[in-house]
Amino acid sequence: MTNPNLTWIAFLLDRSGSMQSIKTDTEGGFAAFIAEQQKATGECAVTLAQFDNDYEVVYSGLPVADVPALNLQPRGTTALLDAMGRLITDTVQKLAATPEPERPGNVVVAIMTDGMENASREWTHPAIKSLVEQQTKKHGWQFLYMGADQDAIEVGGRLGVAPAHAVTYSRGNVDAVMAASSANLAAFRGARAFDATASMPGYTDEQRSSAGE
Numbered sequence: 001m002t003n004p005n006l007t008w009i010a011f012l013l014d015r016s017g018s019m020q021s022i023k024t025d026t027e028g029g030f031a032a033f034i035a036e037q038q039k040a041t042g043e044c045a046v047t048l049a050q051f052d053n054d055y056e057v058v059y060s061g062l063p064v065a066d067v068p069a070l071n072l073q074p075r076g077t078t079a080l081l082d083a084m085g086r087l088i089t090d091t092v093q094k095l096a097a098t099p100e101p102e103r104p105g106n107v108v109v110a111i112m113t114d115g116m117e118n119a120s121r122e123w124t125h126p127a128i129k130s131l132v133e134q135q136t137k138k139h140g141w142q143f144l145y146m147g148a149d150q151d152a153i154e155v156g157g158r159l160g161v162a163p164a165h166a167v168t169y170s171r172g173n174v175d176a177v178m179a180a181s182s183a184n185l186a187a188f189r190g191a192r193a194f195d196a197t198a199s200m201p202g203y204t205d206e207q208r209s210s211a212g213e
Contacts, residue, residue, distance in 0.1 A: 004105035005042040007189050012087050014113035015050040019074040022171050029178030030070040037064050040186035041193045051083035052076025053119045081120035081128050107141045114148035125158050132160030142200040146177050164202025170212030180207035
């Protein structure tokens, strides 16, 4: 049996060149996100992966108390599909190699980007959608999609993310979208402490408005 008190957050962060204009806001928003997760119910481990046209794992399975400040260095183009494919498949492999009692009972993949896919070479939209839906339906993973200045519900849908868990944010509201995602995740972790079947709350109308949707 997996550990029902452990939540594994796999955070995929866009670091393409267009993120330069919101670099400081993103670093601050991420710090607030982590601070709230440090206070939330249960144990938590965090993986952070960054992507442009390259993919980099900054840390993997780090206890949330030990997560360092984010140092975002924007560059390059946006290979979102390839990054999602790598993060999901790497996480599957890492958890499969972990003894079952030490595996997280809750896995959440959070994706934050400010641009549209334009550079992937290995993965397609249908393949990613199939992979996300498989992990959601068969393994109970939760996915969040935060997309700047786009129809995040439409884009997230093409990636297999449920409309309730996709949100559009404007560049001036990075802190608001991070806060909304962190609050929903903290609520999810609290609910899972009492009900192993509890689902991630969807973004509320108020949260969407604050994010600039």
